[in-house]
Amino acid sequence: MNKTISYYDKGPIVGWMFDLHMRYLTGNKKSLDDVMRTLYQEYYLKQQRGFTEQEFRKVCEDIAGTNLEELFRYVGSTTELDYTKYLDQAGLHIDLERQTVPGGWLGVTTRVAKDSTVITAVEFDSPAWQAGLRRRDIILEIDNQPANAFPFGNMIKDQLPGDEVKLVVVQRGEKKLLSLVLGKKLERSFKISPQSNVDKLQSAILEGWLMGKVSP
Incomplete structure (x- = not known):
């Protein structure tokens, strides 16, 4: 049972899930990078300040084009992450079987x-x-x-x-x-491997994430 959250461990993983899911929702045309650029331009450059949690969420959802309630629930709770769902969007399989x-x-x-x-x-x-x-x-x-x-x-x-x-x-x-x-x-080993049968969007998301780019 998880009693606490470590942003050192959980933060990068949730960020990765945000990136994959945004790519999935937008046909790999947007990513978490777009969120960071928007926050930098709108709040740091224009307003010379940081941003609130609510403002961060609004930018994420505006770019994704939909509600991101499930992902934000992971941010503020000890709810177990649905690794399978989000990695599948990039054509990846993760081994979650527990071994001694x-x-x-x-x-x-x-x-x-x-x-x-x-x-x-x-x-x-x-x-x-x-x-x-x-x-x-x-x-x-x-x-x-x-x-x-x-x-x-x-x-x-x-x-x-x-x-x-x-x-x-x-x-x-x-x-x-x-x-x-x-x-x-x-x-769990959390071993990640590519799936054998993937569609064009899954391939584009995986390549985009690995190369740090989006589809035109």
Whole structure:
């Protein structure tokens, strides 16, 4: 279950979907580039200011020639993206089947700061989350080995789902010993491949996106 939105991850993907869908709606005669040019000309050059969310939406819908409610719903919510629908408009197939990731799932992202392994993110409902680990906690040891010398991250590759690991951590200045059972992680590959049978518009959209151009 998605609890938050990362504009670093989701933003470029939604932007890509906007581009493909605008090309589809206009017969590949308009793209997201037209939106950006219009915003630059109308608001920066003419009015010497930025633009509001409502103004951005109006420009998008004016250029697309229709309501873009579905795409804008993705922008402001954790609704799962309909990758298949929008990539199909460019004659692309995406593999969304979930497959087991090798290793045991811990569910944390870390960074090393001053020789300390600091947690920067914890996946919701992961084994680490269930054990009480949170962002900014410091991991000192894993199974009696110094954390900064132990190869781990979101997954512990040398262990399996169901294996128990012991962690020595520091939470809010207090040193603790935690035990947790590694889980099984299912992830999508998101592998994208060209479809075998595509029409002229799909071919034009794919070429236009790859080359950064539109149809005359």
